[in-house]
Amino acid sequence: MKRTTGPLRVALLGHGTVGAETARAVTGRAAELADRIGAPVELAGIAVRRARQLPGIDDSLITTDAQALVSRGDIDVVIELIGGIEPARSLVVTAMEAGACVVTANKALIARDGADLHRIAHKQGVALAYEAAVAGAVPVLRPLRQSLAGDRLQRVTGIVNGTTNFVLDRMTRSGGTLQGALQEAQRLGYAEADPTADVSGADAAAKMAILARLAFDTELPLGDVHTEGIAHLGPGDIAHARANGCVIKLVGICDRTPDGVNARVHPTLIPLEHPLAGVRGADNGILVEARAAGELMFHGAGAGGLATSSAVLGDLVAVCRDRVAGAGPERHSVSRVLPVRPLALVAARHHVSMFVTDEPGVLSRVSAVFAEEGVSLETVRQEGLGSAAQLALVTHLATDAAVTEVMNRLRELPCTRGTIRSIRLLGTRQKATS
Incomplete structure (x- = not known):
């Protein structure tokens, strides 16, 4: 990564709830951030959709031309907070090709194009950071x-x-x-x-x-x-x-x-x-x-401008520290492509609720459907409601395909009344294995 010896120049794309909190921190906590990074950080520009005055921001920093801002070549870090795929993706790529590191909270962009963006970042020798894209203030990606x-x-x-x-x-x-x-x-x-x-x-x-x-x-x-x-x-x-x-x-x-x-x-x-x-x-x-x-x-x-801006600023400090030290960006490459298991084969416990006619033999007929599809029942509870009864059944681990077939067959039973509902049940936590 290119080493920066003077002040670190930061461009901000977007000035919504998170963008406003981020800009306020960069300008209002400049001395504190400089101590943590080892060099001053200064706001070099803010791109907005339409020109307007921003509280506490010099008008000269405001632009509606985001493309020109990220193409300047003198920007150390671009913070992308506009969201969506385009123009966010094009702006991020342009910024990296111009030598800037990128910090983003854009989960849609990273989920769809993260692997490609990492390849571009690696080629350009810049960092791509997105802690704020997943869980707000909760640090989990790092x-x-x-x-x-x-x-x-x-x-x-x-x-x-x-x-x-x-x-x-x-x-x-x-x-x-x-x-x-x-x-x-x-x-x-x-x-x-x-x-x-x-x-x-x-x-x-x-x-x-x-x-x-x-x-x-x-x-x-x-x-x-x-x-x-x-x-x-x-x-x-x-x-x-x-x-x-x-x-x-x-x-x-x-x-x-x-x-x-x-x-x-x-x-x-x-x-x-x-x-x-x-x-x-x-x-x-x-x-x-x-x-x-x-x-x-x-x-x-996990929500709100303050929480998300906390993660954005954490990434900003980490990226700027590396920039000051001249450290290379963190390596991020996919070492394998594992097969994706379809949901039909995934096993879970299910809670099934249904209304049936309140008459002898109904419970045995319902239970037989589960047994014939190889779905074992953990608990069964019946509550009478006049001429009808509500059944609540919890299965042992069963594949989605098997439970779907059970649901289809239960709907065809003459004793079934109304909608049958199934919701997955988070099982007892199990120790992870190899």
Whole structure:
């Protein structure tokens, strides 16, 4: 990496919630940052979509020409906070080709093009850092890349979307509908005006693709992350979870087996004694399982401008320190391409709830369907409701394909009434193996 001897010049792309907090820190904590880095840091320009005055920012630093800003050649670090794929990707590539390191919080870009961007960064001898792209203020990427680099990671299980965690937590603690909790999240700044990416699970899926790539040192296309959202969940699902000693969370899981890797995002029942059950509000929580280190829990603020800017500034300090020292960028290469295991072959415990006619022999007919598809039942509970009854069944480990076939057959039974619901259940934690 090119060694910088004078002040480090930083260009900021975007001045939204996170961008404003980042700019405020760079300008307001200049002396503190200089002490930590070993050289002064100065804001060289801020690119915005439309020209306007920014509080505390000299007007001469504001530009609407982001391409010209990143092409200047005298910029040491470009911080990309505009989000999306384009023009973010083109600007990041231009910045690296001009000799600048890049810090970004853009999970969509890194999930889709991270491997290519790392190759470009390596070729240009610059750093690409994106701690803020996954879990807000929670530092998890650097431990995966550095502290656990000599271990064998087996599984990463995480609550990585603060918006959906706030919504489901509020529904659990205060009751009410998903829409009501989502509106509250928007009022508090935990959800965007358009929360589709959060509610659909797309945001969490992008983050799990990044985590899987780093944890297992392999390519994992974003399209290979199975994704389910929370839009269909209601107060009844929350109450049912509570009755079973669980909470519902939107959980991302990526794991490694002898047959390959798998990544998925979906609503999950979590027993109250599990550490992820205690991740409240807009927090994120990530449980990493490694062969030697065992289980490591990372937990903290996962949404909001302050939390995300904390991770951005951490990357900025690390990149600038290397720039001052003339140290080469951290090596990041994919050593193998592991096969992706389809969700149909992934085993999990499932909680199935259904309404049936309250008559003799119904339970045996339902149980027979599970047995004929090779799905073993762990518990069965029946509650009478007049002429109908509700069955709650928990399976032992069973593949998604087998449970899907069970669900299809249960819908065809004459005794079935209404919708049959199935939600995966996070099992008892197991020691990671090779």
